[in-house]
Amino acid sequence: MMRRIDSAVLHEQNEKEFAFLQTDFNALGEKLSRDGIDIEAITKAAEAFQIAVPSWGTGTGGTRFARFPGQGEPRNIFEKVEDCAVINELSGCTDSISPHFPWDKVDDFSELKQHADAYGLKWVSVNSNTFQDQPGQAVSYKYGSLSNTEKASRDLAIQHNLDCIRYGQQLGAKSLTVWVGDGSNHPGQQHFQRAFERYLASAEQIYKGLPADWEMHLEHKMFEPAFYSTVIQDWGSSILAAMHLGPKCKSLVDLGHHAPNTNIEMIVARLIQFKKLGGFHFNDSKYGDDDLDSGSLQPYQQFLIFNELVDAEHRKESEFNPAYMLDQSHNVTDPIESLVTSAIEVQRSYIKALLVNREALYGYQEANDAIMASGELKRAFNFDVAPILAMARYRKGAAINPLKTYRAANYRNAMAPVRPRDPKATGSGII
Numbered sequence: 001m002m003r004r005i006d007s008a009v010l011h012e013q014n015e016k017e018f019a020f021l022q023t024d025f026n027a028l029g030e031k032l033s034r035d036g037i038d039i040e041a042i043t044k045a046a047e048a049f050q051i052a053v054p055s056w057g058t059g060t061g062g063t064r065f066a067r068f069p070g071q072g073e074p075r076n077i078f079e080k081v082e083d084c085a086v087i088n089e090l091s092g093c094t095d096s097i098s099p100h101f102p103w104d105k106v107d108d109f110s111e112l113k114q115h116a117d118a119y120g121l122k123w124v125s126v127n128s129n130t131f132q133d134q135p136g137q138a139v140s141y142k143y144g145s146l147s148n149t150e151k152a153s154r155d156l157a158i159q160h161n162l163d164c165i166r167y168g169q170q171l172g173a174k175s176l177t178v179w180v181g182d183g184s185n186h187p188g189q190q191h192f193q194r195a196f197e198r199y200l201a202s203a204e205q206i207y208k209g210l211p212a213d214w215e216m217h218l219e220h221k222m223f224e225p226a227f228y229s230t231v232i233q234d235w236g237s238s239i240l241a242a243m244h245l246g247p248k249c250k251s252l253v254d255l256g257h258h259a260p261n262t263n264i265e266m267i268v269a270r271l272i273q274f275k276k277l278g279g280f281h282f283n284d285s286k287y288g289d290d291d292l293d294s295g296s297l298q299p300y301q302q303f304l305i306f307n308e309l310v311d312a313e314h315r316k317e318s319e320f321n322p323a324y325m326l327d328q329s330h331n332v333t334d335p336i337e338s339l340v341t342s343a344i345e346v347q348r349s350y351i352k353a354l355l356v357n358r359e360a361l362y363g364y365q366e367a368n369d370a371i372m373a374s375g376e377l378k379r380a381f382n383f384d385v386a387p388i389l390a391m392a393r394y395r396k397g398a399a400i401n402p403l404k405t406y407r408a409a410n411y412r413n414a415m416a417p418v419r420p421r422d423p424k425a426t427g428s429g430i431i
């Protein structure tokens, strides 16, 4: 398999760290064994954990005010794949890419697939884009896409989603993620029911085009770009639409798309119960869709979400197979560093949730023993599982210390002359 990070550099860094890691791992193993937990089983689960990188996350994000791109950033989907390879080589837990069309411009899908195959990367959920007009587009999405009052705009949006399925099929993906910016900015501007009816009628056309083994994931978002109302504003509208469309349609939860303080873990539990949890866009936020690095602000909330996911796994819940993806905007960091860190933070939440003694927790719940129940969650959350995550990376040939290794490899500087920026570019391109 092809590699982007020099194996010698990675090996040298790992050698420096390994003795200390082994000591810490043994100490943690000893501690966990007192609770009846086998560190080897947990480490195997860490090795198996995977989360997808969004192709658009590999470039510097930005806001509607400005974007400050760094040097050596990927200029196209082929270069984005290369950076995804770096992220996976360092983290050992990101072996797939979630593409976004038409941001990812592709002439030859088999060439793109081969390029990713060479790095051992797979393609997962395809994201469509009907929230902005493309150059030369015959009709506009200014007043919405799937719910637009104009049939021609709706038809264009439907066709784009069907095209996305086709692109995804060529790459080996198995799901389509639909997020629309449709909504309104003024009270009275939009008839709520009619807009939702139009959305559903359009979505039916897309659903009909799904291959037998595909799923369609509807991503809700409370606001932005519409600031008064949004057609799929919350998990209520999303699950209603998913139930209306059929079993292959599920909801996708982007952590940043709720009002502050929303009990997201409970939404997750409800979606699991009704077989409607399609997947996640992980990120963190303080105000709303801030798309900050995962776990950077509310690691306990992220842990509580994984507590629900691990509980479903434990109960062997049927039709439970959510897709994990990151969806973040990196404005001031090197996107590779943020994505590696975030993937590991999500993995950390999963591993901590595995440390919860489920049967003990059920007992506390049945006995209404609130303090012991919450204490059981806190006990798991308070473990420092870093040695497990690092050992999982080491055993998979990834980096014990990903950021140190990345910086020692000098990857970004090496990319600067290889990927010169178009001096005429104004900062758009990767959003």
Ligand code: AOS
Pocket: 056, 100, 127, 179, 219, 221, 254, 281, 289, 327, 431
């Ligand atoms: C928009 O807020 C959503 O999070 C979507 O997932 C979107 O397609 C993605 O963030 C790219 O902008």
Ligand code: ZN
Pocket: 219, 254, 281, 327
């Ligand atoms: Zn998202």
Ligand code: ZN
Pocket: 254, 255, 256, 257, 281, 283, 289, 290, 291, 327, 328
């Ligand atoms: Zn987001």
Ligand code: ZN
Pocket: 221, 254, 256, 257, 289
């Ligand atoms: Zn978002």
